[in-house]
Amino acid sequence: MARRTPSAPPPEDFEEHIVDIDVGEEMRSSFLEYAYSVIYSRALPDARDGLKPVQRRILYTMDDMNLRPDRGHVKSARVVGEVMGRLHPHGDGAIYDALVRLVQPWSLRLPFIxxxxxxxxxxxxxxxxxxxxxxxxxPALAMTESIDENTVDFRPNYDGREEEPSVLPAAIPNLLVNGASGIAVGMATNMAPHNLVEVVQAVRHLIKKPQATLDDLMRFVPGPDLPTGGKIVGLDGIREAYATGRGKFVMRATARVENVTPRRKGIVVTELPYNVGPEKVIERIKTLVQSKKLQGISDLKNLTDSQGLNLVIEIKNGFNPDAVLAQLYKMTPMEDSFGVNNVALVDGQPRTLGLKELLEVFLDHRIVVVRRRSQFRRDKAAARLHLVEGLLIAIVDIDEVIALIRASDDRRHAHGRLMDVFDLSEKQAEYILDLQLGRLTRFSQIELEREADELRATIEEFDAILSDDGLLRGIVSDELGAIAKRFGTPRRTVLLESAGHTVTAAVPLEVADDPCFVLLSATGLLARTSDDTVPELPDHDVSAGAHRHQHDVIASAVRTTARGEIGLLTSAGRVIKLGVLDLPGLPPTAAAPSLQGGLPLVEILALRDGERPLALTSFDTESPGLALGTRSGVVKRVRPEYLPSKDDWEVVALADGDEVVGVRQLLTGDEELCFVTSDAQLLHFPAAAVRPQGRTGSGMAGVKLAAGASAVFFGAFDPAEDAEVVTVAGSADALPGTESGSVKVTPFSAFPAKGRATGGVRCHRLLKGEDVLVLAWAGRGPAMASGSGGAAAQLPDVDPRRDGSGLPLAQPVLAVGSPLAAQVG
Incomplete structure (x- = not known):
């Protein structure tokens, strides 16, 4: 064991220095220094490039190391070491954590690494x-692009041996696009990500109209766009955050109810709130189920893979999936809140910023960057032009230049004589002395003259930019547009004004067998109402003098019960059984024709190739049955049989190449049946003229068709109820939905009745360029039409002429229907 050596006594001339300080003052000053360091050097982002110092240093170091997208990957440890050793001496753990976040697509809306x-x-x-x-x-290249063109200021690093940028040029509005979070001393920041395209549109609008209001900007940026998608419920908190810099909004997972097994419903979760992982949700659900606080769940599977999130929550039979989903939103992280606190550094000071302030700070930064870049490039071109002009002078008197250099004692002597004899600057003379003789050819002179002209044009261009603020701002706008086009992606997060049609927790888990309506829209959406009250559907003026509905046309409606079953009739002559509980419910206040929140039919049923949904039917044994017509002019009446052991069955035997064009459930048996053919012939006759047949029957002749003609419409309705006929003419060679054509609305009373299996009467006079009826409809008015996506389409006023021509359409009509009340009685 080593012996301890006693310390030597202090020398006689040693004088002890003890300074008395106030402990409170020392604590205050030390704490302030620490707080300052955390706020400005670690926790808060700069409002210009949206980066914290560690993130900025990572991107700058990687750019300096030339780790570009076209180069190979390098070990993360190498990057972390370079950043820590050169610029950020705060530990490798913090640097690597920041680097990882710049990689993760679920953390950033636009990853940089x-x-x-x-x-x-x-x-x-x-x-x-x-x-x-x-x-x-x-995208990281866009953040560091032109950093070597004097676009930003540099400052010494922590030990003064190197320099680092105080901010990046940042061609991307990163602070809004990727958001930020951080906890400093006495303050914190929490900013939500947004969509790049929307933010760029707002900035470009601000360039054109600097006095734009918050409402103007929110037309472009309606709300956050989270990397994980999901839904944002309630927009009041978003507007408050955009106005004041502080607010709160609710995030909700994207989930749908579907059949996970042939006999069991389930909730499929495909998107979760921002910063919520699936394991966190799974753990919470298991805890609630084990403690019996959450009922109705039989199994939980995590089927997430490289294609995306997929949590499958199986629901016990007899439980309402919508009510279980409401409980999940209330009791698990499937619904979470995001508190917005837009704190960032502006001119070195922490500030709370609203949407317009954030956009203005970024825009001012880009204007400065583009101005400094333009000045740098202009100066560089001017310096090159100065050298080229000197070289052109030398080439003109090349023999004298060579003789002068040879006659000089040394380089310094030659340098001075060139300046004196040819009136050259110091840089021009130095450049001529360094020039290779091979450049002193006639061809080189031509090249130099061309280069000089190009440099002068370049200098003029940059002078114009630097002297015209409007031109400078236009360049900023164009560059932002190019960034949005290159890196922009569609919006992922759905914004909802309210909770939509989601059932609240007060709704019982057991679904009551209450009366309701099931609705089918022309665009293929299915939904059920909350009760059997026919919603009031207010008319909307699509244009002056024409009262038409604003929403998707209701193709069919049927009265049933919430636990009942209905049938879907298709163009293949099939009835497909549907459980009403499988369909999403509309709230009592919903405008039913829009079917907002309805479920696309393709998500419930798998139709055959070319098979189209036509109508809904109930399995009411007291009903007079169905009436259907086919493309070849066949008509049939049949009572739909309920076959509980089958999921679908046929109600007509179709000939090869034939299909059903229309089918209606009869309410009284006294309805009028109507055919409209492609050659503009209309035939109607009583339903009593058609003898009912069994399910396997093939029907009987309904309308006599001319050669090459076919039936385009079949329907059944009460002719005494102000019925109307709508016909749309066009070209048989045009693709469906691409040609507007002409349309005519005629009272049904203008068409005389004829016997079954006859040819009918003309209902539309075809004009030049028209050879067929592309669409026809007859039923209780007023008729309502829709175009692409279910948007309202204008129809003309009623024309009493039976065989008149139509009026040109402003847009193609894809579907026509009658008011909902006319379909449900």
Missing amino acids: DGHGNFGSPDDGPAAMRYTECRMDH
Whole structure:
């Protein structure tokens, strides 16, 4: 064991220095220094480039290391070491955490680093930096582009040996696009991500109209666009955050109810709120089920893969999936809140910023960057022009230049004589002395003259930019547009004014067998109402003098009960059984024709190729049955049989190549049946003229068709109820939905009745360029039409002429229907 050596006594001339300080004052000053360091050097982003110092240093170091997207990946540890050793002496753990976040697509709306390896998941952390690799992604290049053109200021690093940028040029409005979060001393920031295209549109609008209001900007930026998608419910908090910099909004998972097994419903979750991982949701659901606080769930599966999130929650039979989903929203992280606190550094000071202030700070930064870049490029071109002009002078008197240089004692002597004899500047003379003789040819002179002209044009261009603020702002706008076009992606997060049609927790889990209506729209959406009250449908003026509805046309409606079953009739002559509980419910206040919240038919049923949905039917044994017509002019009446052991069955035997064009459930048996053919012939006759047949019958002749003609419409209705006929003419060679054609609305009373199996009467006079009826409809008025996507289409006033020609359409009509009340009695 080593012996301890006693310390030597202090020398006789040693004088002890003890300074008395106030402990409170020392604590205050030390705490302020620490707080200042955290606020300005670690926690808060700069409002110009939206980056914290560590993020900025990572991107700058990777750019300096030339780790571009076209180069290979390097170990993350190498990047972390470079950043820590040169610019950020705060520990490798903090640097790697920041680097990982710049890689993760569920953390940033627009990631800046391309990672290779395990960079974690929403629930798990990444692998160690020695296992992962990284390089810059393309958006990162836009953040550092032109940094070497004097666009930003540089400052000394922590030890004064190197310099680092105080801010990046940042061609991307990163602070709004990717958001930020951080906790400083006495303050914090929490900013939501947004859609790049929307933010760029708002900035460009601000360039054109600097006095734009918040409402003007919110037309372009309606709300956050979270990397994980999902829904935002309630927009009041968003507007408050955009106005004041502080607010709160509710995030909700994207979930739908569907059949997970042939006999069991389930809730499929495809998107979760921002910063919520699937394992967190699974753990919470299991805890609630085990404690019996959450009922109705039989199983939970995590089928998430590389294609995306997929949580399947199976519902016990007899439980209302919508009510279970409401409980999940209330009791699990499937619904979470986001508190907005837009705190960022502006001119070195922490400020709380609204939407317009955030856009203005970024815009001012880009204007400065583009101005400094233009000045740098202008000066560079001027310096080059100065050298070229000197070289042209030398080439003109090349023999004298060579003789002068040869006669000089040394380089310094030659340098001075060139300046004196040819009136050259110091730089021009130095450049001529360094020039290779091979450049002193006639061809080089031509090249130099061309280069000089190009440089002068370039200088004039930059002078114009620097002297015209409008031109400068236009360049900023154009560059932002190019950024949005290159890196922009569609919106992922759905914005909802309210909770939509989601059932509240007060709704019982057991679904009551209450009366309701099931509605089918012309665009293929299905939904059920909350009760059997026919909604009031207010008319809307699509144009002056024409009262037409604003929403999707209701193709069919049927009265049933919430636990009942109905049938869907298709163009293949099939009845497909549907459970009403499988369909989403509309709230009592919903405008039913819009079917907002309705479920697309293709998500419930798998139709055959070319098969189209036509109408809904109930399995009421007291009903007079169905009436249907086919393309070849066949008509049939049949009572639909309820076959509980089958999911679908045929109600007509169709000939090869034939299909059903229309089908209606009869209410009284006294309805009028109507055919309209492609050659503009209309035939109607009583339903009593058609003898009912069994399910396997093939029907009987309904309308006599001319050669090459076919039936385009079949319907059944009470002719005494102000019925109307709508016919749309066009070209048989045009693609459906691409040609507007002409349309005519005629009272049904203008057409005389004729016997079954006859040819009918003309209902539309075809004009030049028209050879067929592309669409026809007859039923209780007033007729309502819709175009692409269910948008309202204008129809002309009623024309009493039976065989008159139509009026040109402003847009193609894809569907026509009658008011909902006319379909349900």
